[in-house]
Amino acid sequence: MKVIRSHEFTADRAWGALDIATMNGITTxxxxxxxxxxxxxxxxxxxxxxxxxxxxxxxxxxxEVCAELLNAGDIFYASVGTEHVAHPKGEARILVVETQGSV
Structure with a gap:
């Protein structure tokens, strides 16, 4: 059991991550x-x-390049083959669920 206070998390570099769980080949x-x-x-x-x-x-x-502005609480789902890139506006904390070892 663990509690993670996401609003307190920072990393020493951009896109630094805290591994929360790996379940059946899926990482959070x-x-x-x-x-x-x-x-x-x-x-x-x-x-x-x-x-x-x-x-x-x-x-x-x-x-065609499309864009969506995501705010706290918003979710983006990338299906297999969806080319994408995230551009934060200042600091952001993001939860990512994906296949283990994915880019």
Missing amino acids: RLHWTNEPYKWHTNDGEEVFVVLSGQVEMLYKQQG
Whole structure:
């Protein structure tokens, strides 16, 4: 049993993470960042939950770049093959659920 106070979590670098759990090959990680990630496509599905801050999520749909502004409590689901990149607006804390070892 453990309790994680996500609003208190920080990392020593952008996208630093706290591993919360790995269950049946699926990882749950808490990330802290203040910088964009990189364009990528995950090996499987991804659930991306903004816990604090704002994140502009850019993704490609039929070759076109689309954008959604995600606020605390918002969830982005990336299906297999969805190319995407997260751009935080200042500091953000994000819960990511994805296949173990995914990008």
